[in-house]
Amino acid sequence: MLVVSLSGGGARAAAFGYGVLDALRQTRVPQPGGSISLLDELDVISGVSGGSIVAAYYAAFGQDAFPAFEQQFLRKDFQDNLISYALKPANLYDLTSPWFGRSHLLERRLFELFKGKTFGDLGQHPGQPSLLISATDLSLGASFEFTWRQFSLICSDLDSVPLSFAVAASSAVPIALSPLTLKNYSSSCAQPVDVAASNASAYRVRLLLESQRTYLNASERPYIHLVDGGLADNLGLRSLLDRSQAEGGLRRAVRRMTDAPIQKMVIIAVNAERDPTDRIDTQSEVPGTLQVVDALLFGTGARATQETLELLRDTAQNWRRELRNSSGGANDPFAPDAQIHVVNVNLRDAPELAERQFLLKIPTAFSIPAADVSRLIDAGGRVLRNSPEFQALMKSLGAVPAAP
DSSP, rough: OOOEEEEOHHHHHHHHHHHHOOOOOOHHEEEEEEEEEGGGEEEEEEEEEEHHHHHHHHHHHHGGGGHHHHHIIIIIIHHHHEEEEEEHHHHHHHHHHTTTHHHHHHHHHHHHHTTTBBBBHHHTTTTOOOOEEEETTTTTEEEEESHHHHHHTOOGGHHHHHHHHHHHHTTOOBBBBOOOOEEEOOGGSOOOOOOOOOOOOHHHHHHHHHHHHHTTOTOOOSSEEEOOOGGTOSSSSHHHHHHHHHSSSSSHHHHOOSSOOOOEEEOOOOOOOOSSSSGGGGSSSOOOOOHHHHIIIIHHHHHHHHHHHHHHHHHHHHHHHHHHHOOOOOGSSSEEEEEEEEEEEEEEGGGGHHHHHHHHHHHHSSSSHHHHHHHHHHHHHHHHHHHHHHHHHHHHHTTOOOOO
16 A cells, blocks of 8 residues: 655645656566556645645546646746636626635636546545545634545545545635635534544544534534635644544555555655745744745744645554554454555755755745756656665565656
């Protein structure tokens, strides 16, 4: 089982994540009678904000994403096109409506990029990975996932939701873009969803269950307003980890996803966060407003991401103990000798110091220069290949990594 999570960070994150996916595509894994691409083994792809753009594109178009995503998004001036699109008379008129915001214009442009595909369309292509996109519930400050479970809480139909809506919500940076809104139908649901009492021993599970219960009261929360997913979890991993614990452990969570015995479970966490623009600790002056905002987004946010990575590391250790110390019986989704690999692919691990410093200063925007796109794609592949965890995985698989 292979899970890849792609962090937020605008086109910088999309290009870096695309480079990682392309390197996985070029990595060959031996199979009886030949070999397959490691990317063909992808089961779940998760994306937040900029990472959600490439995650949704790959989930929608599979191998056709190479090199189409480069041509259709990364190497197009998507941001300038968005501004020009906003200035069209029809769109200017729509913006006067209190029910229409700037993120709706982004959603319209993304609708074209994804060719109008919905979550329901993804299920029509066997072998394609499950897609997980996360936004932030503006009222709760918690992750809102575009999953069947989340939409069942508000008695809504995920299959009819365009990928463009989910990606736009996940990318709706507050102030720069407006929230996107979902209607909560839970009060009129024919089969209301049951949420377990929030008396779990782990505080994160209690918080998860408590937030889920708020969606069951549509009279108090008739509308759910969504903003950038990176505000709650820029890696899109915390809710996955919390859910596995809430469902009673790794085996129960995985049993819902597959019947085949799992030999290796691999989680690749791709992090393209950048450094704050200014090092405010080197100056005596009171930081200005823009410096404070920058530090909050990329300093405090980086700390939260580091906590998520440590949580992933600790959770993986607990999973290994769970597999080692107990058996899942006849229906165990894991093979007796199953292994768990966690691979961190961090832009801060780009090999050369000068190149790393340059890449970490690339702004968070929907468009970046073509030369920067090339450098980020290259960095994604190189950081993956240089990862000790990935090299250990390759050795255990007898795989042939992509050439640098």
